[in-house]
Amino acid sequence: MSRRVRRKVARKGKEKVILPSYPEIEEEISGVDRSGLVDWTSLPHDTVIQLLSCLNYRDRASLSSTCKTWRLLGISPCLWSTLDLRAHKCDSTMAASLASRCVNLQKVRFRGAESADAIIHLQARNLREISGDYCRKISDASLSVIVARHEALESLQLGPDFCERISSDAIKAIALCCHKLKKLRLSGIRDVNADAMNALAKHCPNLTDIGFIDCLTIDEMALGNVVSVRFLSVAGTSNMKWGTVSHHWRKLPNLIGLDVSRTDIEWILSHTLLRIAESNQQGLDEFWLKQGASLLLNLMQSSQEDVQERAATGLATFVVIDDENASIDCGRAEAVMRDGGIRLLLNLAKSWREGLQSEAAKAIANLSVNANVAKAVAEEGGITILADLIFKWSSGGDGVLERAAGALANLAADDKCSTEVAVAGGVHALAARALANLAAHGDSNSNNAAVGQEAGALEALVQLTQSPHEGVRQEAAGALWNLSFDDRNREAIAAAGGVEALVALAQSCSNASPGLQERAAGALWGLSVSEVNSIAIGREGGVAPLIALARSEAEDVHETAAGALWNLAFNPGNALRIVEEGGVPALVHLCSSSVSKMARFMAALALAYMFDGRMDEYALVGTSSDSMSKSVSLDGARRMALKHIEAFVLTFSDPQSFAAAAASSAPAALAQVTEGARIQEAGHLRCRLEDLLPCYGIHHLYSRHVLRFALLQFTIPGGRHAVHHASLMQNAGAGRVLRAAAAAATAPLEAKIFARIVLRNLEHHHIESSL
Structure with missing residues (x-):
């Protein structure tokens, strides 16, 4: 048969099978220029050794069966300076077969006691490093023979499993045989006594790295004699006498690293x-x-x-x-x-x-x-991680849920984070199994099935306010308070039953902690920014518990409750409810006696809104069957309120400052009055146009007075929302009304000065915005 057209014949049983041939391919192969083929024997030996180093150790050992050239190159010291036997079962026979190649072996790694015994047969007298895994069965005798045959050893590491059969005797043998030792790391030795430590200190002057890991006992005092040590690990070692350690080891002159983990x-x-x-x-x-x-x-x-x-x-x-x-x-x-x-x-x-x-x-x-x-x-990614905590504990995880809710409440205080918490999954994930984690507690399977349904994030968060655990109710109310600062969240919370739930929470927390009371009132304050929500809170019975919270001795509680009542008082129906429920004495008390300037300020504003004249008209219609009998006391309540509003404003009126401001149009005089009247925290309040407009429709002298005082607070340059308030007032034509008030001949001096200051604030913000 021709080389170019070849037919291969194979026999299968007695039949002949003719295999196809491909002449066109064979012609192409025959046409290859054989002069371009690589002659491996002509390559430089360094190049070949570099290529052979890519082979594993078994293949390197097999080079002797190829050709003379490769056999000679295969025993090159460059290929056998290190030996990793962990992937191979190495017994004495295999080690003996490798011995001729290991004359210059520097480093060996092995696994298991059998491989450890075989190391002796490598005849690597110049071995510098030995590292062994799974050495549980290595005995003192085996280790002593190994170190005796390798006196040039600089590093010996056995672990991480326990070397239960190695004792202090073997450590002494290491010290006596290996004077060049620099690193010694042994795991799981029962007892490392003083004789072993002192032997290391005496015979191994270069020993800088010591690790006695997961040992039962170590002689701490004797270890302090190894003055050459720089890095010391006693990780996982029990029964340490730390008093002795602190006294002796601090004297080690070269120690720079100490591992005491575990x-x-x-x-x-x-x-x-x-x-x-x-x-x-x-x-x-x-x-x-x-x-x-x-x-x-x-x-x-x-x-x-x-x-x-x-x-x-x-x-x-x-x-x-x-x-x-x-x-x-x-x-x-x-x-x-x-x-x-x-x-x-x-x-x-x-x-x-x-x-x-x-x-x-x-x-x-x-x-x-x-x-x-x-x-x-x-x-x-903390929002998702915190929310995931809720899913991991179907019961018994109340502490986790309480703290996760607290963290989410804090995150919601940031505008950007608030949107993420409410929309991107934080609140949704938190709420999805809130009732399963907290409310079930042995309830029927049907209840648990209903709780497990993810009916909506805010709906379930609202349900948290009904938890039997006060801490959870507190954090849930705090989260809703923070979320309510966003208009969309505010309406969504109300749609999810938030008004009813928070009113119920406020009604039930009269004996609760101040933290829960503050957050319940704060959440209602946040929701009541909306007129619709404000009316709903009044109808649901939210006025009475807020008045009760306004009577609290805790400053944060009554301050927050005053803020909620201020918002509610803008609606005449709620104003009448506040009077009927005995809210005027509570607000009067705050207005005159609270340590918090903010509480006094908001109580005065609430009283001014209540008695602006609109409530009288509303009271004629009545809100309940007994409204007429309650409305008889409106005149007395009005006189009490206006008297204390006047007293509140006068507490911020320094006669000398006002006289100076009246006699001079210099900015410095007005600035002095402003500083004396300023309530720093009031700059954080954000008002709507309708919150600012009532001052133009209120007829009573002292009501107008306190509202001009309020406009001063809301427009002071540097306030968080001062620019927003100034823009609303300018667009509403407030400048004309304020100029008339400042020039009124019959108006009190304080009212005229306050009007001048507000005008100056508006002019300041106008100039700033035009730059």
Whole structure:
């Protein structure tokens, strides 16, 4: 048969099978210029050795069966300076076959006791490093023979499993045989006694890296004699006497690294730091900022879960400087953020353990009071992670849910985060199984099935306000309060039954904590910005509980309740309800006696809105069958209110400042009056046009007086919403009315001065906007 046209014949049994041939391909192959083929034997030896180094050790050993050239190259020291036997079963026969190649072997890695025994047969006298895995069955005798045959050894590592059959005798043999030793790492030895330590100190002057890991006992005092050590690990070692350690090891002159992970010291440190954080001692700011925060974050990465949990609790605690007012130290919070603490906490929040989840959520909740940290949490995907906590605990996870809700409430305080929480899944995920986690508690299967349905985010969040757990109700109300600052959220909450739920919450929290009372009143305050919601709150019976909260001794509670009553008082029907429910004495008391200027201010505004004349007309129609009998006291209530409104305004009237302002048109004189009258917190209030307009329709002298005082507060340059208020007033033609008031001959001096100041504020904002 021709080479070009070849027919191959194969026999299968007695039949002949003719296989096809492809002449066109064979012609092409025959036409190849054979002069271009590579002659491997002509390549430089360095190049071939470099290529052979890509082979595994088994294939390198097989080179001897190829040709003489490759056999010679295959035993090159460059190919056998290291040997990794972990993937191979290496016995004494295999080791002996490799011995001729291992004359210059520097480093060997093996797995198992059999491979350890085989190392002796490699005859690698110049071996520098030995590293073994799964050495549980290696005995003192085997290890002693290995080190005796390899006196040039510089590094010996056995682990991470326990070397239960190795004792201090083998460590002494290592010290006696290997004087050049630099690194020694052994795991799971029962006892490392003083004789072994002293032998290392005496015979191994270059020993700089020592690791006795997961050992039962170590002679701490003798270890302090190894003065050459620079890096020391006793990770996982129990029964350490830390008093001895601190006394002797601090004398080690070269020690620069100490690993005490998985030891009692981690537990002790986490416990101590938590106690220091809880005591809130003064003078520790520098410690927390420079060392404490980083140390807590390091402990959060411990393999011991109780240490992680305490570290997370420590982070949650050390940033709080005032528990009652929920004040945090911004510097400490941002130190945690800078050191990567947000990601660590969020990772812990994804743990399967409730304790870790709960403490991580608590830390995030406290840290996120700081606006910068809140943004960082959102950017790191914290909204989704916090919401996912709700899904992981169908029961018994009330602490997790409470703290996750608190964190989401803080995140919702930011405008951007609020939208994400309400729309992008945070509130939705939080609410989806809220009732399953909290309200079920042994309810029937049909109830649990209904609870498990995701009927809507805000609807379920509203349901949280009915939780049997006060902390959950508090955080849910706080979240709704924050969310209600957005117009769309406000209406959606109302549509989800938020008005009824929050009124019920306010009615039920008379004996609750101030925190819950404040948030219940705050959520109603936020919803009542809408006129429709305000009317609904009045109809649902929200006036009476708000009046009760306005009588609270807690400043935050009665201040928030006063804000809600101010909004409600704009509606004449609600104003009449406030009178009927005894709200005038409560507001009068706030107006005259509260320590909070804001509470006094909003109480005075509420009284002024109530008695602007519209309520009288409404009272003639009546709101209930007994309204006429209650309305008899309107005159007396009006006189009481107006008297205290006047007294409130006069508390901000310094006769000398007003006289100076009346005698001079200089800006400095008006500025002095402004500073004396200014209520700093009032600059954070955002009003609608209808909130500002009543001052032009109110006829009573002192009502007009307090409302001009209010316009002064709302338009002071630098206020958060001053530009917004000035724009509303200018568009409504307020300048003309204010000029008339400032020039009125019969008006009180204070009213005229306040009108002049508001006019100046409007002119300032007009000039600013035109630049």
